[in-house]
Amino acid sequence: MSDRRASSDAVMEKTAASRPPLWLTAGPGIFLLLWSLGFPVAKIATGYVDPMLLLALRFLCVLAVLLPLALWLRPPLPKRRADWGHLIVTGFLLQTLYFGLSWSSFAFHASAGTVALIVSLQPVLVALAAPAMVGEVISRRRWLGFMLGLVGAVIVIMGRSAVEATSIPGLLCAFGALLGITSATLYEKRFGVSHHPVTSNLIQYATGLITTLPLAVLFGQLDADFNGVVVASLAYLVIGNSLIAITLLLAMIRRGEASRVSALFYLVPPCAALLAWLMLGEAMPLLAWLGMAVAAVGVALVRPGQRG
Template structure:
C-alpha cells in the first residue's frame, strides 16, 4: 500500500539524512535536538489541525519522559555519533536489530513473554549477522568498532523503550499524534538541557545539511508517526511490523546510490542473517509479535 512504501522510505532515508548532517560538521547532540524540535513542531501542528488536546495526566508525562529518553533522545544522539565513524548503510542494518533487542527487554519485563528454544536460536542467528556486518575476521578495531557499538547502543535503547512503552505508555489516553507530540516534546527538552550543559554552540552547516535536518525532523520524526498509525489501521499490526525488513533496503540503496557509500558482500550477508534471526524469533514466540523497528519510534509500536 502507498502508506507502507512511503513510511519505509522515510525511515530508511533517515540514516542518509543523518550522515549528510554529521558530515557537514553538525555535532551529534545537535543533530538529535534539531530532529526532535522539528518533529515536535510538526506533531503539534497536526494536533492543532485535528483539534486534539495534549494529555494532562501527570503520570502520562512522567512515563513520556522515560519513553522520550529511550526512544528518541539517547538513540538519536547515538546514531548521529555512530555515523561519524560508519556509513549510513551500516547504520541502517544495525537499526534492523531492534526487534531482537526489543525481544530481550520484553522477556525481562513482560511477564507473559517466555524464552523458547526457537527464540534463542533466532537471537543467536541475528547477532551472528551483526558480527558478519562488522567483518569480525578483519579485527574489531578503529572507528568501525566505535561507530558500530554506538549504533547497537541506539538499538538497545529502542529495545528497552519499546518494552517500556508496551507496559507503561501505549495504553495511555490520547490520540497517537498527541502522545507522539508529548513524547517528542519531552525528548526536545531533554536534549536542550543536555546540549546546553555539554555541547558547543550550534553552527550553520550549510543549506544541504539544514534541509536534511528539517526533512529528518518534520517527515522522518513527525509525519512518519501518523503514517505508521494509518498502516496499522489499514493493514493490521502484523503487516505494519514488516517495515522492519524493508527499511534496510532503502537505507542501503540510498547510501550506495546517492552518497556513493561502498557496500561489500558481508553487508548483504549480515543483513540477511539479521532478518532471518528476526523471522525465527517470531516463529518461536507467543501470539503477539515483537514490535517493529522504526528509525523514529512511536508511542504505539507497530506490532502491539
C-alpha cells in the same frame, strides 16, 4: 433464504472486522524505507552541523508543525499523571538516547551502515527481555528467526570490516543507542496507552527538545553551515523520520507483539547500507550482501502476523 443471506452477511462482516486495517498491512514496508533512509540522511547532515544541535533543531521544527495542529484539532490530553509520565519516559528513551547517541556516532566517523547494523541487534535484546517484562512467549520458530538475523548482522559486519574502520567512541555511542531503542520498545509495550498521535508526539518531542537543547549548548558546537543540503536533510528528518516513521512505529508496537515488530529492524541494515552505498559511496562487499540475505530469512520467520 433470508436467514441464509443474513448468515452470509454476518460471516462477511466478521471477516472484514478481523482483517487488519490497510495502514497496518502497509505499515512495515513504509516504516522500513523511512527509517532506513534516516541513517544516510543524518550522516550527511552531521557533516555540517553538530549532532546535538541538529537534533534540537529537528525537535524544534517538529513542534512548530505539531503545535498549530494541536490548537486546530484540540486532541484530548492524557487524563492521568502516570500517562504523562509514560509518554515522557518513552520520549526520552527514543528521542534523546536513541537518536542523540546514533547521530553522535556519526560525528565520531561511524558509517551509516555500521550504526544501522548495531541497532539491528535490538530484536535479540527485546526477545530476551520480553517474556519477563511484557509477558510474551517466544516460540522456537521465532527464536530461530532472531538467531538468523543476528548471524546475518555479524556476517555483514565481518564483510564491511575489510573496507571500513570504526572508532571506539563511535561504536560505544551506537551500542548506547541500541539500549535506548530497546528500552523504549519494551517500555512502550508494557506501559504505553493509546493516545491521539498529535498528543503523544507533542509530549515526546517536547521532552526531546528539553533534554537535548542543554546538551547542545553545553557540549556541542553552535556554529554550523546551514546550506541547501542541511535544509533538505533536516526537512526529511522532520517529516519522514519523525512525524511519519515514529508515529507508525509506536502504533505498530501497540497493535502487535513487541518482539515481532522489533524484528523489522533486521531489515534496516541491508536497506540502510544499500541507501548509504547509493548516497554516500559506502562500500558493500559481496560477503555483506550474503549476510543481508541471511538476516532477511530471519525476519521472514518472525514478521508481524506470523504465527507460531
